Amino acid sequence: TQLLEQSPQFLSIQEGENLTVYCNSSSVFSSLQWYRQEPGEGPVLLVTVVTGGEVKKLKRLTFQFGDARKDSSLHITAAQPGDTGLYLCAGGRTGTASKLTFGTGTRLQVTL
Amino acid sequence: GAVVSQHPSWVICKSGTSVKIECRSLDFQATTMFWYRQFPKQSLMLMATSNEGSKATYEQGVEKDKFLINHASLTLSTLTVTSAHPEDSSFYICSARAAGARSTDTQYFGPGTRLTVL
Numbered sequence: 001t002q003l004l005e006q007s008p009q010f011l012s013i014q015e016g017e018n019l020t021v022y023c024n025s026s027s028v029f030s031s032l033q034w035y036r037q038e039p040g041e042g043p044v045l046l047v048t049v050v051t052g053g054e055v056k057k058l059k060r061l062t063f064q065f066g067d068a069r070k071d072s073s074l075h076i077t078a079a080q081p082g083d084t085g086l087y088l089c090a091g092g093r094t095g096t097a098s099k100l101t102f103g104t105g106t107r108l109q110v111t112l
Numbered sequence: 113g114a115v116v117s118q119h120p121s122w123v124i125c126k127s128g129t130s131v132k133i134e135c136r137s138l139d140f141q142a143t144t145m146f147w148y149r150q151f152p153k154q155s156l157m158l159m160a161t162s163n164e165g166s167k168a169t170y171e172q173g174v175e176k177d178k179f180l181i182n183h184a185s186l187t188l189s190t191l192t193v194t195s196a197h198p199e200d201s202s203f204y205i206c207s208a209r210a211a212g213a214r215s216t217d218t219q220y221f222g223p224g225t226r227l228t229v230l
Contacts, residue, residue, distance in 0.1 A: 033218070042116075042205050042221035043156070088155060098144060098209050100219060105155040 003027055004091055004103035012109045013079055021074045021087055021106045029091035032065050032072045033100065037086040046074075079110045115139055116208050118222035125196055126230055132192045133225045135206030141186035142208035146219060147179075150203040162189045196229045203227075 007022045023032070031050045035043035047056050049065035049072065056063045060083075062075040072089055089103040115138040125131050135145055143164050148156040160170045160181050168181035178200075180192040189208075193200055203226050207219040 035221075040203075040224065040226065042118075042207075042223045044221070045218055048218060090156075098219070099146070099158060099161060101158075102148075102156045107153070 003101050004089055006087075006089060006103040006106045008106060009104065010107045010109075012111065015080055015110055015112050016078050017110075019076050019079060019108070021076075021108075023072045023074075023089035023103050025070050025091065027091070028069050028093075029101075030069070030094045031092040032069070033090045033092070034063055034072070034074055035088045035090065037088060043088055076108075079108075081110045081112060084108055084110050114210070114218070114220045116206065116220045116222040118204075118206055118225050120225060121223065122226040122228075124228045124230065127197050128195055130192055130194045131196055131227060132190055133204055133206075133227075135189045135191070135208070135222055137187045137208045137210075137220070140208075140210045140220075142189075142210060143186060144209045145183060145189040146207045146209075147181060147189075147191050148205045148207070150205060150224075152203075156205060159191075193227065196227070198229045201227055201229045 004025045033048045034046045037043040047063045052067045052069045054065045060077045064073050087106045090100040092100050117136045119134045123131055145162040147159045149159055150156050158171050159174045160168045162168045162181050162183040164183045164186050170176045178194055183189040203224050205224040207221045209219050
């Protein structure tokens with residue numbers, strides 16, 4: 001059972017456009033992480049959020065953790081071709097030996 | 113810092129053979145390592161949690177006798193796919209959590225191993 005649903009599954013946009021990726025669950029998580037993965041490589045951590053309502057910014061990327069800690073969003077401003085990749089959210093729960101539950105993934109393609 | 117390596121990066125084997133994949137934390141000690149598999153265009157699915165010096169904990173539906181995990185030291189965990197078959201072909205990724213880290217702390221991921229079983 002996939003506990004974290006991401007939307008959209010696939011997104012193709014032009015350079016300069018803005019986009020938002022959503023990560024939703026019916027379960028509460030103690031932490032939520034966002035990763036970017038390129039083909040043939042492991043995921044690379046972008047951010048960790050742990051507090052409900054928390055907003056973190058990483059250059060053109062803005063991450064938000066929902067107030068109830070069941071959902072999160074990733075907003076990219078002025079997308080660039082270098083942002084192309086598979087974006088994965090992953091939720092962690094206390095008392096589960098740090099196991100992460102990964103979302104279904106959003107594949108982003110940014111073209112010139 | 114916090115680099116995790118995997119070896120080999122890719123492997124092709126014949127059906128029925130066994131394949132060992134190594135996961136090493138290069139500059140930190142990892143009491144806990146995780147093994148994931150990822151099919152094309154899909155997300156990561158946790159296979160098992162590996163704790164140093166103890167037996168691995170497998171996720172539901174993962175055969176422990178087929179996917180042997182050993183975590184003999186604080187910097188090395190191995191995954192052996194025994195009697196591999198074409199359906200075992202996948203991208204296997206490990207991650208490591210630093211010793212003493214809190215439950216919300218980061219897992220550091222390896223670069224993955226592409227297994228192709230002919």
